[in-house]
Amino acid sequence: MNQVAAVKSKPLPATDNWFRRFLAQKTEESKNQMAAPGSFLKPIDETVTQIGFSGIVAGTFDYLGLEEIIDEWAGKNGSHVAVNTGAITKALVMQMLHAPYQTLYGTSEFFANIPVNVLLNLDIGAKDLSREMLGRYLDIIFDSEPDKLFVKLASAACKKIGVTVSEVHLDSTSFSYDGKAKSEDICEMEIARGYSRDHHQELPQVCLLGLTEGTSRMPVFTKAVSGNMSDKTSFLDVVASEWPMIREQFNDLKYLVGDSALCTPDILASADRKIFIVTRVPDTYRFVTQMINETKESDLTKVYDTDEEDQNYGCWGEIQKIGDIPVKVLLIKNLERKESKRETIMRRAEKELSKISAALKKLKTHPTACREDAERAVEKLEKSCRACVISDIQYTEIKKHKGKGRPKADAPMAVTGVEVTGKVSISEDYISRKAEEEIQFVIATTDTERQWTMAELLSTYKRQSTIERMWKLSKDPKIFLDAIYLKTPHRIQALMWILSVALLTFATTEYLMKIAMKENNIPMPAPDHRTNLAVPTLLRLKQYTDNSNINLIFSKSTREFKIAGLTNTFAQIITAMGYEWSKYYQTLTYETFYNAYYNESEAG
Secondary structure: OOOOOOOOOOOOOHHHHHHHHHHHHHHHHHHHHHHOOOOOOOOOOEEEEEOOOHHHHHHHHHHHOHHHHHHHHHOOOOOOOOOOHHHHHHHHHHHHHHOOOEOHHHHHHHHHHOOHHHHHOOOOOHHHOOHHHHHHHHHHHHHOOHHHHHHHHHHHHHHHHOOOOOEEEEEEEEEEOOOOOOOOOOOOOOOEOOOOOOOOOOOOEEEEEEEEEOOOOOEEEEEEEEOOOOHHHHHHHHHHHHHHHHHHHOOOOOEEEEOHHHOOHHHHHHHOOOOEEEEEOOOOOHHHHHHHHHOOHHHOEEOOOOOOOOOEEEEEOOOEEEOOEEEEEEEEEEHHHHHHHHHHHHHHHHHHHHHHHHHHHHHHHOOEOOHHHHHHHHHHHHHHOOOEEEEEEEEEEEEEEOOOOOOOOOOOEEEEEEEEEEEEEEOHHHHHHHHHHHOEEEEEEOOOOOOOOHHHHHHHHHOOHHHHHHHHHHOOOOOOEOOOOOOOHHHHHHHHHHHHHHHHHHHHHHHHHHHHHHHOOOOEEOOOOOOEEOOOOHHHHHHHHHHHOOEEEEEOOOOEEEEEOOOHHHHHHHHHHOHHHHHHHOHHHHHHHHHHHHHHHHHO
16 A cells, blocks of 8 residues: 655744744634634534535435345444444445545545444444454455345345346456555455456456346446456356356346357357347357348338437348357347447548558668568558558669779669658548448347347347446546555455445436436436436436535534535435435434434433
């Protein structure tokens, strides 16, 4: 962990006496202002702590009963334990979803200015959430089969909010690790280099698998795996090894949806009779190329025939086999994406153009030894071209006299090198052809008996964006923990579990918030307050809450509580959501807790 070096303060020189007098004057003015009635500064006997977004997170935790489930599964009791496992999880989830750029190293400092005792309903302080205690907590979580515990928490949350899980979406992401991790025998997960979604191939990483429900966006399963494990391997492990445990908690589960990494003969064979698969088929399969090349425009019909603006067209293909598993296939052509795909391909082509041009220029500034070498170099460049074309190639021999000194007039000249010049340009034919190819793809499903409509199958696949949104959220710098700093793989695995619980809490809160706002017709202002948002996200509510600066003020002299910063819109939202949320923004909650825990101890 990073240690901050202590900086010794130097005494002010004699020439700074004016600055000493200035400080003394300002100090005296501050004292007078604090004592004056109506001062803009807070009275001396008042303490101010932040509630902010933490109250909403705490309310969701209470509503779902997550703390009790965690304690029953991985609880640790005893007189020496100040904070139970479920309460620590609740605190860390509040920290993840409340403050940006936080680490577990700063947990105690984070809660020093938050009424953590009331939010956790425990007679504790920030000092009880120490670094040592959090280390023991991570060990407990790792020893408690966190993958199974998370599925149990997700199942309880879905049942509580009335979500039936019949379709889940599988994907993975990676978290880079800037440090040197220890190796452990007790943990199978390894911090290792692999395909990085963060574009940090040079750093080791840990990967996180996840399943989300298609309509509510609720995460229902997560598992941390080694950073060098491919999606095809990890997806197969989920289907082959984890599925019975997942199915036990979600009895209505019928469809598993994923990208092309899910479409392998081994995975489809393993899923047979367990779950139906919906996936995109890689372009490497011959029947995909045949469908794209042989399908005519006249064969395509609109997928969503009731939506005039939609530009998705498709047609069914014959039943195909991937390995030994029959699949029903649907060719999709999405004209909506044609322009964006063209722009993406053009950006790739421009990068290639720059690279090939630099290589061709080098053949002029650094001539080859002979014509044969020059031709081989050009041939190699041409083979590396995908979007570019090399033209107007010219080979210029460089001739010089042999020997030293001034040559004779009729002295012969020898070829000492060959310069290559030419032009590099982007192939417009390639751009058009590639853009046309990339807006066409094939979806397959192992549920060949169902009478699918094209709209049903495409919509099922397109809901894959729900898990992609979850991974995007997990990387959002405005929330969640900063980079991983732990050194032991088993504690990093436990940290990934906490992140998963935070994602579950976030998704549930957003789901319930939208329902409450829609049913009660509560508007949410846009950041500029000129318009209202029809479907606000929880991130917008968090932004609104943070900007409102909701604080708890306690007067030591009068022993009275006040809550500042509550707006009418915020009060309407949390009231509509229910008592579990609104109670943390009522002074009665804090007064009751204070009377129960502190008045008695002071009287004693």
